[in-house]
Amino acid sequence: MKSSRVLLWLAFGLSPALVLALSPNAYQGGRSRSAADRNARNSSAIAVMLGEFRTSMSDLLFVKTERYLDSGIAYMPHIDDHLASVQAETAELAEHHHDAEHGHVEETGHVHGPDCDHGHDDGHADEAPHAEGEFAGTPTIIRTPEDDFRGFIGWLHREVKPWRDPRLGHEHTDGTELLPWYRMMTMADPHNIRGYAIGAWWLTDHSPEEAVRFASEGVENNPEAFQLHLILGRVLYAQANAILADTGAGQTQIAPIIDRAIASFRRGAELAIAQRPPGGYLDPGDSGWDESLEEDALASARMAVLLLENHGDLAEARRLASDYTQVFGVDYVLERHAAAPVSPEPHH
Amino acid sequence: MTVKPTLLIAKSVLIEAVRRREVYAVVLVSTLLIGLVMTVRFFGLEGLSKFYREIALKVMGIATALTVVVLASRQLPREFETRTIYPLLAKPISRTGFLLGKLLGVLLGAGFCFALFMAVFLAGTWVLGGRVPWVLFLQHVYLQMLMLLVLATLCFWLSMILHLDAAITIGVLLFLLAATFTTVTSTLYDFASPFGRALIVGLTYVIPQLALFDLSEKAVHGEAWEPLRLPVMAALTAYAAVYTVIHFSLALLSFRRRSL
Numbered sequence A: 001m002k003s004s005r006v007l008l009w010l011a012f013g014l015s016p017a018l019v020l021a022l023s024p025n026a027y028q029g030g031r032s033r034s035a036a037d038r039n040a041r042n043s044s045a046i047a048v049m050l051g052e053f054r055t056s057m058s059d060l061l062f063v064k065t066e067r068y069l070d071s072g073i074a075y076m077p078h079i080d081d082h083l084a085s086v087q088a089e090t091a092e093l094a095e096h097h098h099d100a101e102h103g104h105v106e107e108t109g110h111v112h113g114p115d116c117d118h119g120h121d122d123g124h125a126d127e128a129p130h131a132e133g134e135f136a137g138t139p140t141i142i143r144t145p146e147d148d149f150r151g152f153i154g155w156l157h158r159e160v161k162p163w164r165d166p167r168l169g170h171e172h173t174d175g176t177e178l179l180p181w182y183r184m185m186t187m188a189d190p191h192n193i194r195g196y197a198i199g200a201w202w203l204t205d206h207s208p209e210e211a212v213r214f215a216s217e218g219v220e221n222n223p224e225a226f227q228l229h230l231i232l233g234r235v236l237y238a239q240a241n242a243i244l245a246d247t248g249a250g251q252t253q254i255a256p257i258i259d260r261a262i263a264s265f266r267r268g269a270e271l272a273i274a275q276r277p278p279g280g281y282l283d284p285g286d287s288g289w290d291e292s293l294e295e296d297a298l299a300s301a302r303m304a305v306l307l308l309e310n311h312g313d314l315a316e317a318r319r320l321a322s323d324y325t326q327v328f329g330v331d332y333v334l335e336r337h338a339a340a341p342v343s344p345e346p347h348h
Numbered sequence B: 001m002t003v004k005p006t007l008l009i010a011k012s013v014l015i016e017a018v019r020r021r022e023v024y025a026v027v028l029v030s031t032l033l034i035g036l037v038m039t040v041r042f043f044g045l046e047g048l049s050k051f052y053r054e055i056a057l058k059v060m061g062i063a064t065a066l067t068v069v070v071l072a073s074r075q076l077p078r079e080f081e082t083r084t085i086y087p088l089l090a091k092p093i094s095r096t097g098f099l100l101g102k103l104l105g106v107l108l109g110a111g112f113c114f115a116l117f118m119a120v121f122l123a124g125t126w127v128l129g130g131r132v133p134w135v136l137f138l139q140h141v142y143l144q145m146l147m148l149l150v151l152a153t154l155c156f157w158l159s160m161i162l163h164l165d166a167a168i169t170i171g172v173l174l175f176l177l178a179a180t181f182t183t184v185t186s187t188l189y190d191f192a193s194p195f196g197r198a199l200i201v202g203l204t205y206v207i208p209q210l211a212l213f214d215l216s217e218k219a220v221h222g223e224a225w226e227p228l229r230l231p232v233m234a235a236l237t238a239y240a241a242v243y244t245v246i247h248f249s250l251a252l253l254s255f256r257r258r259s260l
Helices: A002-020 A035-041 A045-069 A086-097 A152-160 A175-188 A193-206 A208-221 A226-247 A251-275 A291-310 A314-328 A332-339 B003-019 B021-039 B050-081 B085-090 B095-128 B134-161 B164-176 B178-191 B194-206 B216-220 B230-257
Strands: none
Touching: A045 A175, A045 A193, A086 A193, A086 A226, A152 B230, A175 A193, A175 A208, A175 B050, A193 A208, A193 A226, A208 A226, A226 A251, A226 A291, A251 A291, A251 A314, A291 A314, A291 A332, A314 A332, B003 B021, B003 B050, B003 B095, B021 B050, B021 B095, B050 B085, B050 B095, B050 B134, B050 B164, B050 B216, B085 B095, B095 B134, B095 B230, B134 B164, B134 B216, B134 B230, B164 B178, B178 B194
16 A cells, blocks of 8 residues: 555656656647648657647637637537638738739739639639628538427527528628627637738738737747748738828838738748648648648749839749749749749839 | 515615625626726727727626526525524515516615616716617617526526526526527537437527627627517517516425425
């Protein structure tokens, strides 16, 4: 009895050492990560147990932002590969707020090409934002009257809670009130890449400086997350455009910000290329590289090329486009610029 | 049944609830939490009030419900334990009147607690420059009081048939898991066997669905939603009344059977 107690105390005393030997020591799971990242990191049971709460909390807060966007309506998760990309999600938000210029570098960084396919979006970015019917058919957590076994209670539930017939399209709200939740989710989990990316993009409309600060914080906490370099580049570009519009400053005054944006896009593209399997999302192997990551990687590459071109460094833009084309293969935008960059035409 | 002794009992419960420092402790801790939320600056932006409204309403709802669970569960066992039930029942009051007095007192205590919170909530919203959707907000307060009524009568009954700690635990769990229960049973239904489905339907009607009294989500997103229609409010009142009568009757039955 006495010896068993001694053993127990000994095991207790040595337990920190056991934990130290485990790798990784930080759990990084949840919906905010790529599949490969989750698989690679969640091999430690201890890390899973200790990290689950924090990451789950952060992911729950992300769900909260989706509900805020839909005025509190609880829809079933409807994130497909396309919508999971930072590029697609922020493009969605931008369509919500801006009229985008087809065929140019948009504030979203999205570039429409002939093969451009938005999946859920039949229209173009410059059409009316969130037309009736968008996301129509996404089921709600609360059942529809035809599908509800609860009768009277189901009716009351639909009346008391925010609910809308799922056959109708979503009606998104102004995203300002979402911002505290992005702050909270990145405080709960500083590795929540989507939280930083989408939060920074929402912030751009209200305060480009704060957006740059928030995205920079994300990059600092996740230096290897190429999506955050992409979003940092985009908010820097938006900040430069805001300065041009608000103060009437010239190109030379915004040049340092544009240079920083280009550097961020290039860093994002470099990291993406390093992480991308040679076959891309069509042949991901065990990497977990999916269409959303491919889309973000391409967006980084395209933005680096387009910004270089728009700000006069044609030779470098062509060289970069050529390099990226070799990596990504067929891509309308990169190929066009690698072959014949158009005349410099700064875009505001 | 005379009304005066019932009101006297209600008054004594209310006075006790007001005098007990734990109500103030709950309000103070919750207010500190809410105050903390108010001090957080989000990217230097002004006028962000939904986050505050959501957190504040949730904290207030939970704190008030927990206060009611403890207050209601303690009423009857303590009377027996301290033997104060004997002089009380020696007065010209029926057991029904006695129990009604206790219930009224608990509800007044809950109302007192809720009123303190509402003052904090409205002051906070005013400071943040937010807009209060008044009709939805008042409907939320009314529905919360209905929920507390159901919860209080349930705790009366549980405290008569279970140990005090068990009654408090079950009361707390029923409240905290109400929303989860509603969602989980609805989701599980599709995957259940015919027997399981019958069980889920049965449980849906046997267990009071306390989540139906939580209008906070619509109150938070008040700009997007209309106030509840009168038939809906009436249906919710009737729904609460059914469970209140059932719980109260069960509590009274146990109370009557209890030998003094």
